[in-house]
Amino acid sequence: MRYRALIIDVSAKSWELREYRLDEVLGPIDFGIKLHLEDVESWKRSPYDPSNALVLGAGVFAGSKLFGCHRVAVVFRSLETMGLHVSTMGGVAYKFIGCGVHAIAIVGRAHKPTIVFIRGSEKGVESVNFVNIEPHHLESIYAGYGGRKGAYALEKWLIDTFWDYISETHARPIVVGPAAWRTIFGALVSVDVDLTRRDLVEGSEEFAARGGPGSVLAQVHNVAAIVAGGTWRPQLPTTLLNMSELSKYVSDALGKDYSSAVTEATTKYRYDPHYGAGGTFGVNYPHYRELLPLFNFNSIYLRKEIRKRIADLIIEHYWKPFKEEVFEKSKVWRTCGEPCPAACKKVWRGKKVDYEPFEGVGPLIGVMKLDKSVKVVDEIDQLGFDAIEIGHVIAWLLESVYRGLLEPEDIGISERPILDPLLLNVDLWSRNAELALELVRGLVNKRTEVLKLVAELGIRRAAKILDDRYVARVSALGLRFEDLAIYLPFGSHGYMTPNFYWTPGFLVPIPITGRYWTNYSTTFMEPEEYAKTVFVRALKEYELDNAGFCRFHRGWAEKILAKLYECLGVSIDIDEHAKEMYRKIVEYNVKADAKPRFLESERAKDVIVTLATELGASEWESKFSKNRDDALKEWWSRFAKAFAELLGIDPSYAEL
Template identity: 60%
Template structure:
């Protein structure tokens, strides 16, 4: 039977050990992470306590011939939600698995910023070293190195300084940027390396970003980078490693050719001929059209005819230039760093563009010129931010200044933004890009009192700013939380949603901010909506725990049990995933971070306006009559139905 192996590393002392588990006991990285967090009782500690843990690992199929099986999954206690969060980066597991273990658990705190080296040999982990760097040196690198700043500068410095080790290990460094040390919005980042040219592979930058895992790695453990790789090859059956045997076994399982099955299931992410583009950026804009969230989600208040005019501008000035250069003129595509026919990374002028970061630092902040958005995404990435989450922060601050809750100088700006969607002038809106750049830099630098507060988290900042500017809040009649979207957790936690106009990201679920939900832009009876939420939460958890890319879910979900049988694990995957989901829910309760009803007016309106958009007459009347009661009824009924389907305890929904 295949074993799942985890390296337990204490970066305070440098001590380490390897634990092994039968695959039926530990199917993947979420399993082992929950075991470790349970053992350490991390729910009882501060998020940035050194006795916390950041678990970074692959699924059991890393090292196989399965396309998409090399995601690196990161599980940690989030400084945003205050409970367990799961974040993933594509492709990085392809190099990582050579280090000799499936996962690394980072524990303790280094006295100085640490660079962890884990080298694998033929029999497993051969060497573990911790190189420590003075903070002044790390800051110097972050300020600029070889044309890069932040996280990219650190990775390039590591490549240049430790090239002999990195190239011999064929390692892909995993790093954090200054945003991880200075805010709660820090991502974990890795850019793939071209070992023949000693340079980055354009477009193959990947991020385990949602939830602030980079901030925990930096602030709790003082780990700036992990370099893991080597010559170890996992002990997997020939049906998964030998090319001929693999294709034969997959055809028997799928009933048809493997590559054909993959191509059919990944049309959106590879290339959709009906649209003439591919990838999330290429497909989502022409697909969602008037349902796109624009101007900090204020588009939900606009008539459909106005939204159509805005979308026409987006398609012409934001989407079309990418389609022309990256699809019509040349196929500027690459992979996340592992062999895969999908090549979902669509590159425009040297930068990978996905829908959510592009919308976060584009139309959601009123920027409709793709070249301006591209530069903002690159800045956010290099500083080491979660681009999706920081987009909400920037949009919220811009709207707060626009509506006079804040003065420009209080967030380091020299003028007011333009957040008026009715203007229909992309040049006038473009000032927002310059202001967004100042905010991104100001958050890392802590340039104003307000930005230093915001760096600690959105929900915390809302409460602080309501008190600081109580006269403005009273005179304007708007609280800070009314202008930003988040799902609240406990008294302090929160999670910002993904960029879809849907109730699915604003439900009191154990894990939000990722696709473990129904993210369809629609509105229906709560029990009907809940069925899809519960099903997708479990299926997406299974894919995450397997270390498979969710872009491959179309074919992979159908055969996961048979794949596990190949490594000796005969389990009921749905029941196993439900058990894991319940463990996360129990963790929320123990951490005093149980999710609550949405508390901001715009968050409530995301749900209420959908009843109007889809002409659901009964619910539209309820929302117009008493929005508070109707929101509570819809969410309470939905979460009860979800809890019953997943078998969450009654305590989960009874007080919602």
């Protein structure tokens, strides 16, 4: 078996098939790293250069009967971090694999907005076609089509316009929305297609969003959609294709029944009887409670008693209505598009509800009413934004107004936000949802000069420009714009915001953050010990993504991944392989001026410092109280040194 990849040059409208031995390329991330670092050397040029290949691919187990193995990984140079980044979307490979290859790479820049069609037959790739769409036509579709707008409207239009092609190939379109063309926060969006109803499957929408891959596809390559499918199937051993053989093979490898192992590993995401709910939203809120990040992470400064009272309000007004509707009444659960017993997509009144999108425009900005936040999340999704990044942007801008760094008219909102956590008033706080909706629409339309800056440059660069533009306000308040934002800086201009957890794991010096390639538990420990835990998770998560496995299946898949590769005739130390590829990501980012740098933001620093106090790390609490910055630099630099030793690289990969 070989890993098959298709290089598509959208400027020349040409394509080239490449095949790699599995000891060369084990999966889509390997392929993406090899292409960027060795072939196109995209680090030499601007991330807006057409050499910034967007790689989208499945793992080598796609097409098998294994549960959870049809995730697609996307590799690209991010317009946010300025370095190599990886994002993923679930279930898409289940239909994508039929196009005749495991992965595609988009290079070049189309002369007009383009839709790329890839058809596979039993022999492999049969055809690649390019269909132009006029900008005004694309805008009219985004404005509204088939009862939807944005990315959802574009996918519905593709289904209706190219129905014969989609029905024959079983293709699942991957599209971008308006956010991808107008901001650097654009996601790739793919909603599963119901071939019987000729419509989108409500609740089975997926987003490859972190780092802005949609913005790369749109702004760098001028591509609006990829429609790939067909009848090709990889040549896999019968052990992976016959369910009874597979069950025996996996059961023997695990030492327990396959079905039981999968059920046990995915309990949180399907249904956890301890909470009477499931999915990330259903479990995270009752699990984390007073450790939840609230009011743009200002909760880290609150006494535990206050945080507990706010958590009680969240449970009563935000979580319970979800639990009652989804687990006691309607019980609408979906998958990402592949057969999977986890059914992790929990649908509330027609909308898929996950923790992070609903946290970002929920409790993070004080909104604790599901009917309020669902409108904002739906707008974010249809416009095609990265929901985590846009959650940070909204919280940062709202607090900037709340603190007096900005006026409401500077960002086009109708009134001042209510962000006082001591009010303990759900009705008052929930008014922020309408302001968030105004901001989402304002960002995609660049309604004000401030919003234009943020949309085009991101939080870090915009904050520094705003420091100069509003120097009098900054001076009077003794507060910089970046001090209200939470991000890890990369190089001169890049950055990445963390996922919504109170943890050091997204703010330590690692080459790829904003994803779960870290230890994101609420913990604080000696930097050397913490580096070991982050290192292990980074490699394991790399291995899962590179194999195309959903991390919700990590509880069983990680244990036998090497054994599964043996089915394909590959005998490899996958930890060492992941370590080598991770080193290459570091190498790329160093060349691209995207080294992780010490924290610039006061709020970001305090995320780590306050956690030491919260968890009773008395020695570090004492150090931080005497000289916070010096002590934090010590902790951070010791982490970097330990991480470098584990990886076998020079500690200069990170900058103080």
